[in-house]
Amino acid sequence: MTEGKTNADRDICILYIDDDEALARLMRKNLERRGFKLEWVKDGASGLARLAEGGIAAVVLDHFLDNETGLDILPNIIAMKDHPPVIYATASVDTGVAVAALKAGAEDYVLKGVSPDYFDLVMAALEQGLERARFRRETEQAQEVIRQQRDHAEMLLAEVNHRIANSLGLVGALIRMQASMTTDQVAIDALQETQMRINAIASVHRRLYTNRQVGTVQIDEYLGSLLKEMEASMRDDKRPHTLKLTSDPINLATDKVITLGLIVSELVTNAFKYAYESGVAGQIRVSVSARKDNVIDVSVEDDGVGFTPGGPSKGTGLGTKILTAMAGSLKSQIRYDGTHKGTKALLSFPMD
Numbered sequence: 001m002t003e004g005k006t007n008a009d010r011d012i013c014i015l016y017i018d019d020d021e022a023l024a025r026l027m028r029k030n031l032e033r034r035g036f037k038l039e040w041v042k043d044g045a046s047g048l049a050r051l052a053e054g055g056i057a058a059v060v061l062d063h064f065l066d067n068e069t070g071l072d073i074l075p076n077i078i079a080m081k082d083h084p085p086v087i088y089a090t091a092s093v094d095t096g097v098a099v100a101a102l103k104a105g106a107e108d109y110v111l112k113g114v115s116p117d118y119f120d121l122v123m124a125a126l127e128q129g130l131e132r133a134r135f136r137r138e139t140e141q142a143q144e145v146i147r148q149q150r151d152h153a154e155m156l157l158a159e160v161n162h163r164i165a166n167s168l169g170l171v172g173a174l175i176r177m178q179a180s181m182t183t184d185q186v187a188i189d190a191l192q193e194t195q196m197r198i199n200a201i202a203s204v205h206r207r208l209y210t211n212r213q214v215g216t217v218q219i220d221e222y223l224g225s226l227l228k229e230m231e232a233s234m235r236d237d238k239r240p241h242t243l244k245l246t247s248d249p250i251n252l253a254t255d256k257v258i259t260l261g262l263i264v265s266e267l268v269t270n271a272f273k274y275a276y277e278s279g280v281a282g283q284i285r286v287s288v289s290a291r292k293d294n295v296i297d298v299s300v301e302d303d304g305v306g307f308t309p310g311g312p313s314k315g316t317g318l319g320t321k322i323l324t325a326m327a328g329s330l331k332s333q334i335r336y337d338g339t340h341k342g343t344k345a346l347l348s349f350p351m352d
Contacts, residue, residue, distance in 0.1 A: 011037060012058075013036070013038075013055055013057055014031055014038050014057060014059070015040075015041065015058075015060070015084075016060045017041055017042075017043075017046075017060070017061045017062060017070070018060075018062035018065070019042045019062070020062070021040075021042070026119070027040075027060070027122070030119040031122075031123070036126075039056075042065075043066065043068070044065065044076070047061075047077075048077070051080060051083070057084055058084045058085050058086070058087065058107075058130055059087065060086075060087045060122060061073065061088055062112065063089065063090035063097055063112075064091065070090070070101065071097075071100055071104060074088070074104045074106060075105070084133065086105065086107055086129075087107060087122060087126055088102075088106040088109040089109070089111075089112045089122070090110075090111065091111070091112040107128075108125040108129055165202045165206040168198050175195045176191075176192075176195055179192055193318075197266075199226070199229055200226060200264075201258055203261065204254060204258050216253055217252060217254055218250065218252075219247055219248075219249075219250045219252050219257065220247035220249050222261065223247055223261070223264060226264070227264075227268065230265065230268055234269070234272045239273070239276070241272055241276065241282045241284055242284070243283075243284050243286065244284070245285075245288075246285070246288070246289075248289050248290050250296065250351070252296070252351065256349075260298065264286060266322055266323050267323070267345050268286065269319070271300065271302045271304070271343065274304075275302040275303075275304030275305065275342065282302055282304055284300070284301070284302045285302070287300075290351065295348055295349070295350055296349055296350075297348050299344060299345065300344075300345045301337075301340060301343065302343055303342040306342055307336065307343040327347060330349035332347055
């Protein structure tokens with residue numbers, strides 16, 4: 001085996017750009033002895049043309065050329081896609097030349113000469129430059145694999161959320177159909193409340209797959225969509241109420257959004273059913289804001305007949321139990337503002 005030659009070095013082609021033919025012969029002799037193949041051109045135009053053909057692993061570029069310098073050529077090499085590393089060779093004692101070459105994109109530089117040390121320095125610079133280039137390529141390939149796997153995972157997750165939302169929508173439709181075939185008003189109300197709870201959860205999954213989000217949902221968009229669905233479903237001649245949302249654009253973890261959606265859904269449903277006299281139009285307002293200490297404040301209020309906490313339940317009492325359980329999972333509890341005309345339910349919980 002030739003001295004210094006390894007399997008990794010076989011058929012590695014180095015382009016040498018220099019107008020000194022004698023030095024080019026010496027460069028070829030030294031590099032080929034170490035297992036490299038060298039191609040020589042004497043000007044920038046020829047060098048760029050050869051690079052365009054491909055197959056060049058690295059470039060040794062001389063500073064002083066006929067009618068040009070390596071600094072004139074270097075930007076054109078660096079501008080090429082997947083350009084090879086460039087070792088800049090200069091005989092100038094002006095360190096500014098080396099600095100300019102490095103700033104322009106050269107991998108390294110060596111001080112030019114004809115002694116054996118010069119060729120050893122070129123060889124060392126080439127080996128280091130090729131190793132760094134190999135590392136960059138492998139890193140880019142690994143990052144591309146990671147990107148592809150992430151995109152695939154996000155696509156699968158979106159499909160899962162899409163299927164869950166569709167399935168929950170189907171369950172909601174079956175419950176609505178059951179309610180339409182029932183004459184018992186208590187049963188009808190219970191089925192409608194169940195449908196609202198299912199819709200609150202399904203709406204989160206729809207938001208996840210339509211926005212391609214992973215793990216978080218923007219509260220203002222989610223609640224806006226949820227309240228529109230609730231108003232369209234519950235509003236009638238007996239309850240001609242309107243819903244108004246005021247919310248900061250807050251991104252919140254999916255599990256907390258589902259819990260918050262269920263709480264808001266319960267409170268709004270109660271307000272729709274009990275806040276105002278039959279046939280009297282009223283407004284139900286939902287507000288969500290974030291404090292600087294990462295606490296989220298939520299309020300659901302109306303201007304109706306009012307509500308006495310701890311008083312007898314107007315329905316089955318299931319809604320109150322759900323509110324208590326859901327608020328507890330957010331490490332909080334539902335409070336009521338006794339000074340507010342009508343009913344104002346308050347909830348504060350940590351974002352993290």
